[in-house]
Amino acid sequence: MSAQSSIRDMFFEESEELLEALAEGLAQMNAGNHDDETVNAVFRAVHSIKGGAGAFKLTALVAFAHRFETVLDEMRGHRIAIDSSNLQVLQRSADHLADLVEDARTESDASSVQTEGFLVALDACLGASPGAVVSEPDEPFSFAALSLDLSDIAMPAEAAGQHFRIEFRPHAGLYANGHDPALLIATLADLGDVEVELDLSRLPDLPDYDPAKPSLSWRIRLKSEVEETVVQDVFEFVEGLCDLDIKREVVEAVSEPAPQPPMPADEVVVAVERTDLARPAPVTPKEEGDGAGLTESRGPKPTLRVDLDRVDRLINAVGELIINQSMIAQRVQELRLATDADVVTHVEDYRLLARDIQEAVMAIRAQPVKPLFQRMSRIVREAADSTGKSARLVTHGEGTEVDKTVVERLADPLTHMIRNAVDHGLESLEGRIAAGKDPCGTIHLSAAHRSGAVIITIRDDGAGLNRRKILEIAKKKNLVSQDAELNDAETDALLFLPGFSTASTISNLSGRGVGLDVVRNAVAALGGPVSIASNPGQGTEFTISLPLTLAVLDGMVVSVAGQVMVIPITAILETIRPGVNDLHIVGTNEQLLSIRGKFIPVVDVAKGLGFTRPANHPEPKTLLLVETEKQGQCALIVDRVFDQRQVVIKGLDTNYGAVPGVSAATVLGDGQIALILDPDAIANNRVLPLAEARTAAKLNEERKLAVA
């Protein structure tokens, strides 16, 4: 059933939000905020997960959430303390709850083996409260808890059998609670034949009549084969709100028809009318507004849930709009009209409008980094646990918004860096005490917008990088020459080399073949650099700079061997038109640029891409100074620089595949495709040899296959 499965999807989506709210609430409780609303919010989050899970019969999840909720209920009732050890249990339980939700979503039971351990810990919390009773969730969560579907069990009463004599006298509370004796009697009538007798004997004379004091009672004879409990269930909701007496009688004679009711039919009619009378007269809706004096709903800002595909379709369409706009702008420019011509103004308005629409659409995909950051506190806990350290995570700028894809793809590198900060950044417990530091280390994680980019920093207050040791390891592993003398920044950069690991023992966390080089590559794939800063004794800080979106890019439009191409602005440090004395030939074909006393390698983009310039092409004169991950600074030769503009990124992977030296493509104003270059790959001199080697290897392989 699709409606059912879409509600199921909704449940998991909502659970994600509830888990975030739970993490948020627990973080506040950890920070010492124990007010009722905070604890209540935490309780509600778990409670709602349990409620939804119950509806989908996710029993493992329900059972755990129930126990978790019981502890929280005791806490909000101030029956057990909110102390650090209990908080730790809550935090761990929240993590486990998240795992169980994930299990339920993926229909696995990978985490359920751990449930028992968490239940023991939760029970231990309850142990502190002798009065606390852990009610078993089994009963409320069995589907047969209420046998309310009376139509299923109602059977036509046989002439012979049993009947019930019911005496029923409602109290005022029964009416006040919204019950109607006529409906109760009607429900009984669903069980079998009823004979109803209204007892008016307690009805006072009209002058003394008080509608608030009910004076009616009924005697009902129900002929039905149902169990007595079924009859009692009809009155379940009115228990305590009436005098009720139910007697079961067995009728023997099969031949004898049921006795006729000793009651004229019109009395039943009276009964119904009387019950209506007994209820307060309906009030017209006009009196609305003077009631409880409630203010308008104070809920969160209204939101709209939209299928991501629709947003992406919109983003694509807006991308086309931007391209169309620049095509029109280009055509208009070619007309060389006066700048105050109407059409020029309109085209400029169109450009601004298109840009506004684009920004608005991009904002739809933007998401705060908060959920991602919240997940990191778990990583810190786990990393601290497995290294025997004590650590806390402090986050800043959680509201910073980034494109959804960026947030998603940041999760892995960030996880690794956070683990790394705890594992390698922080000193051991003894080490910290010896250094006179707080035994509990702090990892600061922050996000901020800075000039069109998102800056993420991960800072620990550990011992700082041991540069002597880093250099030693690098030499031992032949990552640098044995007599290399490196400055601090160069030494720090060694951490990013493939195969580098500073841990003297391979710990549980690192040593899985995942080094910082992988982190650097993952972040670079998102279009951002990673940098390190470290102060001995005070800690280490990693900074990642990321584009706000992966859908558009600010690019420098250049030409290379007659082709128009785009280079990401973020990579370009400056544009240089070198003088004759600035370029130096080294060896057979290597060029170096001398700039401010430094020599920087020069890479011809055309050659790097394997393009040849037409014979009569003028010698290219423009250099772009770029910062690369692997080669440091590098100067790229291009033929011409046109302008800077925002371009819509189009993947080459969809219909083709990866192209060495090229990260993606875009569509220019004239409808032509321009390649977006990857300066890193181009600067890396191995681009060409690598590609050639690969091609050759593959061709060889194919030949072998063909022969075989």
Added chain:
Amino acid sequence: MTIKVLAIDDSRTIRSLVQKVMEDAGFECTLADDGVQGVTRFKENPPDVVITDINMPNMDGYGVISAIRGGSLHRNVPILVLTTESAPHLKAKARDAGATGWIVKPFDDVAIVSVVRRVTGARA
């Protein structure tokens, strides 16, 4: 006449489930996210029956019941409490607060429809 149901629950999942079950049964169903919104909706468009959660932000289910029962409008409308608790003292608490009945989560759709019919007198 179509029975109008007002369902108040802070869980989007449960709200949608209730709505689906009610609409499948041919009832009209209005939703509210919390107690305050629920009471507001109640005044805007008085329903024939209210189904409310207990644990909610802003105003809980007991608050909803007392706001409705203490108001001047439709104060005797049937109010059903949707609860995960079947403990007798909690049922008693709901009844004392003025609830007409309760539905223990997870409800099955047949049960919830049956209870709604029972307290509103709507026939299948």
Added chain:
Amino acid sequence: MQSLDTNASEVEFVTFFTGGQSFSIDIRQVREIRRWSAVTPLPHAPAEVLGVMNLRGSVIPIFDLAVRFGLTKTPDHVRNVVVIAAHESQTVGLLVESVSEILSVARDRIQETPDLRSDNSRQSIIGVIPVDDGMTRIIDLGAVIQTDRRTLQ
């Protein structure tokens, strides 16, 4: 390898000429036929990949089918056309000299590929159909574009 097995007894092909030979492709794979327009060359691409072009906002690679089958490169000509075809989730363009006709043939008229000397051709041709003045080669689009992807990666 693409399969021709379906229940229909008649199969339809789009046939076209390039490098002096007739080729055809299952009509279900053809999306549209366009006039040739300039492409953007890709670095380090095999000879048969002419470059990429913009098809309503999508970047699609254009293959010179003649080069792919070891024939001489298709000469620039205004009448050249691009057959836009789809294989699984990939959309590509095939540069050919002209599109001749839509051929509807009975399945049993399709013959197995004769033993060709060129591996490239043998792997990318699934069968041949005799026609009035010779034959047309049925190309396996997946194989045509796949070989090339392998070379690159």
